[in-house]
Amino acid sequence: MQNAILRKSHLNDFISKLAAMEKVMAPVAKDPTHFAFEEVKSAKEISLRYIPTILPPKKYFMPQHETLLEYDTREGQKMRAVAEVEKIVLFGVHTCDLAGVQCLNIVFSDRPKDLNYLIRKNKIAIIGIECNEYCDEHASCALMGNHIPKGGYDMFFTDLGDYFFIHVNTQLGEELLDKTGVYEEATIEHMNALEDLRNKKKEIFKNEVDVDKNMIPELFKKGFDSPVWDDLGERCISCGNCTNVCPTCYCFDVYDDPDLGAKTGKRIRVWDSCQNEPFAKVAGGESFRSQRKDRKRHRFNRKFRYPVERYGKFFCTGCGRCTRVCMAKINLKDTIKSLAKEYK
Amino acid sequence: MEKMSINRSAYKIKEAKILSVRRLTDSEKLFDIALQNGESLDYEPGQFAEVSIFGVGEAPISICSSPTKRGSFELCVRAVGDGRFTNAMHKLEAGDDVGIRGPFGVGFPVQLFEGNDLMLVAGGLGIAPLRSLINYVIDNRRDFGKVNILLGCKTPLNMLFGDEIENWQKRIDINFSCTVDRGAPDWKGNVGLITSLIPGVDLDPENTFAVVVGPPVMYKFVIRELTGKNIPDHRILVSLERHMKCGLGKCGHCQIHNIYCCQDGPVFFYDRIKDLKGAI
Numbered sequence: 001m002q003n004a005i006l007r008k009s010h011l012n013d014f015i016s017k018l019a020a021m022e023k024v025m026a027p028v029a030k031d032p033t034h035f036a037f038e039e040v041k042s043a044k045e046i047s048l049r050y051i052p053t054i055l056p057p058k059k060y061f062m063p064q065h066e067t068l069l070e071y072d073t074r075e076g077q078k079m080r081a082v083a084e085v086e087k088i089v090l091f092g093v094h095t096c097d098l099a100g101v102q103c104l105n106i107v108f109s110d111r112p113k114d115l116n117y118l119i120r121k122n123k124i125a126i127i128g129i130e131c132n133e134y135c136d137e138h139a140s141c142a143l144m145g146n147h148i149p150k151g152g153y154d155m156f157f158t159d160l161g162d163y164f165f166i167h168v169n170t171q172l173g174e175e176l177l178d179k180t181g182v183y184e185e186a187t188i189e190h191m192n193a194l195e196d197l198r199n200k201k202k203e204i205f206k207n208e209v210d211v212d213k214n215m216i217p218e219l220f221k222k223g224f225d226s227p228v229w230d231d232l233g234e235r236c237i238s239c240g241n242c243t244n245v246c247p248t249c250y251c252f253d254v255y256d257d258p259d260l261g262a263k264t265g266k267r268i269r270v271w272d273s274c275q276n277e278p279f280a281k282v283a284g285g286e287s288f289r290s291q292r293k294d295r296k297r298h299r300f301n302r303k304f305r306y307p308v309e310r311y312g313k314f315f316c317t318g319c320g321r322c323t324r325v326c327m328a329k330i331n332l333k334d335t336i337k338s339l340a341k342e343y344k
Numbered sequence: 345m346e347k348m349s350i351n352r353s354a355y356k357i358k359e360a361k362i363l364s365v366r367r368l369t370d371s372e373k374l375f376d377i378a379l380q381n382g383e384s385l386d387y388e389p390g391q392f393a394e395v396s397i398f399g400v401g402e403a404p405i406s407i408c409s410s411p412t413k414r415g416s417f418e419l420c421v422r423a424v425g426d427g428r429f430t431n432a433m434h435k436l437e438a439g440d441d442v443g444i445r446g447p448f449g450v451g452f453p454v455q456l457f458e459g460n461d462l463m464l465v466a467g468g469l470g471i472a473p474l475r476s477l478i479n480y481v482i483d484n485r486r487d488f489g490k491v492n493i494l495l496g497c498k499t500p501l502n503m504l505f506g507d508e509i510e511n512w513q514k515r516i517d518i519n520f521s522c523t524v525d526r527g528a529p530d531w532k533g534n535v536g537l538i539t540s541l542i543p544g545v546d547l548d549p550e551n552t553f554a555v556v557v558g559p560p561v562m563y564k565f566v567i568r569e570l571t572g573k574n575i576p577d578h579r580i581l582v583s584l585e586r587h588m589k590c591g592l593g594k595c596g597h598c599q600i601h602n603i604y605c606c607q608d609g610p611v612f613f614y615d616r617i618k619d620l621k622g623a624i
Contacts, residue, residue, distance in 0.1 A: 067347070068353070068355040069353075069355055069356070069357070071398040071399075073398050073399070073441070076359075076441065077359050077398065077441040077443065079356070079357065079398070079443075080349050081349065081350050081351065081353030081355055081356035082347045082348060082349060082350065082353075083347070083348045083350050083353070084345050084346070084347055084348075085345070085346050085347075085348055086345050086346065087346075107594060108594065110593065112354050112592045112593075113354070114354060114592065114594055115350050115352060115353055115354065116350070116353065116355070119348065119350065224621065250594065250596070251595055251596030251597070252589070252590070252594070252595045252596070253589060253595070253597075254355075254401070254402060254589055254590065254595070255401055256398060256399050256400060256401045256402075258398075258399040262399050263399075265398065265399055267355065267398075267401075267402075272595070272596070272597075274596055274599075279596075279597060280586075280587075280597065281587065282560075282585050282586055282587050283422075283424065283427065283430075283585065283587065284424070284559060284560075284585070285424075286559075286560050286585075288560075288586070288600070288622050289622065294622065298599075301601070302599075305602075306599075306601060306602035309602050310602055
């Protein structure tokens with residue numbers, strides 16, 4: 001089975017049955033404009049229409065705070081390398097966030113592999129959901145090509161009126177769907193309806209920046225010394241919000257957290273941000289990106305140029321979170337547009 | 345939340361013991377370290393290790409011995425004012441435990457150097473990583489042509505590995521010169537920046553590899569002198585200083601443009617990094 005449908009009247013059944021078997025995380029409204037992935041027990045708690053959650057699903061794949069080692073130095077030096085894992089089902093993941101997880105997968109699978117990430121990833125089932133229209137004006141998913149699904153899920157839901165079309169992408173997806181038992185086989189009409197929707201989306205989702213995506217890495221290369229960075233450097237306050245909410249930012253710090261008594265403790269990994277001044281500091285005190293403009297430029301290059309050179313892939317998903325949370329109102333689309341104006 | 349043991353974790357340390365500690369200067373100590381399992385660390389000159397003191401943390405330290413030294417390896421650590429890790433390291437004694445991850449990174453391409461002359465330039469603590477190469481070259485001396493070593497440091501009191509340097513000075517198969525920024529009453533050697541030593545060196549630029557290791561400020565000036573001697577950019581190598589947190593090309597701290605210093609370096613051919621702003 002590759003395609004199925006779920007009547008909307010059965011959604012609550014689907015979620016409740018899933019939640020009875022697995023821990024289900026889904027977008028929940030914190031207030032009318034803020035959403036977060038949280039554990040749910042029923043469909044009523046879920047916001048099916050939502051703008052990207054405050055934190056992307058990366059929080060489940062790469063927790064903000066995670067134990068890498070536990071140590072005990074009371075008798076010699078004993079330690080255990082650990083991975084903290086939790087079996088969950090992520091429901092309602094937008095295509096931009098599916099793309100974000102795919103970026104993280106590349107980095108942590110790149111040798112030397114990061115088993116903490118990879119072991120955890122294998123415990124997470126993903127059910128995506130299609131955006132039939134834009135979430136808001138900050139999204140640039142069409143520029144990045146992430147307004148339509150490109151894999152990265154076990155099941156994918158598309159709202160087609162009074163039912164969801166479900167694309168079943170993996171064995172795990174099929175097993176989960178089977179266990180809930182509340183679906184019907186998709187027919188040719190359902191397929192046609194999906195195709196109609198995708199065609200309609202072509203009229204709605206248009207490249208938001210009017211720049212040829214393939215030219216973007218070159219744009220950032222040419223614009224390395226652009227006044228655009230001076231402007232951003234003057235405005236940026238180095239709060240690091242942009243990196244925290246970014247679905248593809250994965251930089252981290254590692255530190256020891258001793259228990260009381262200091263003989264035992266944990267080695268912890270936490271999210272870090274290239275926007276913090278000490279981030280690129282070295283022994284001797286020299287900082288290689290001491291100016292805010294250097295750090296801002298580095299972050300943008302890490303989304304639009306360096307990963308394209310390294311992995312052949314953009315590390316911006318177009319989710320728009322960095323723009324939504326920026327305390328200095330730095331706008332990603334405007335930044336690209338300004339560079340394009342100068343160097344196109 | 346379930347906690348699983350992962351034996352193949354890249355964050356797992358190799359248990360190691362400090363065999364001896366030797367004070368080199370007021371701020372630097374030399375640690376001789378062996379892995380507890382009896383194996384050798386299996387490193388190349390120029391590579392680094394992540395060194396752990398549980399409860400304090402981890403720091404990347406260049407391995408300063410040559411892999412031709414069997415059984416143990418050496419780390420030279422400078423205790424700096426606010427350096428929590430390096431100060432804790434200086435409190436350790438022979439018999440104490442440390443953790444080791446690595447070796448990491450790309451070291452000096454010693455096979456490529458074979459049959460060539462070498463021009464090795466170290467500034468300050470840069471002598472530590474370069475010593476791994478110098479001792480390797482000495483132990484395999486017949487594989488290399490003419491060997492020039494230039495060393496610069498702030499004052500004679502800051503000179504590391506003084507006893508070894510005396511030996512290098514005595515050897516007829518090595519041209520060694522050193523200079524200090526500021527002399528001392530009993531100092532009879534050169535006074536001046538390390539760049540002042542380079543014009544006097546007689547070298548064949550077509551057949552020489554130059555290696556530069558030192559504080560960030562030094563590279564530009566030394567490389568200008570080497571270029572002035574007609575050494576092409578692809579025959580100049582540098583070892584870059586960055587704070588590598590994970591050593592695995594993930595944490596982002598040591599990233600220079602698209603390069604991870606911990607995996608792609610710390611040793612780089614100059615022509616690869618010369619156009620990367622902020623690299624040196």
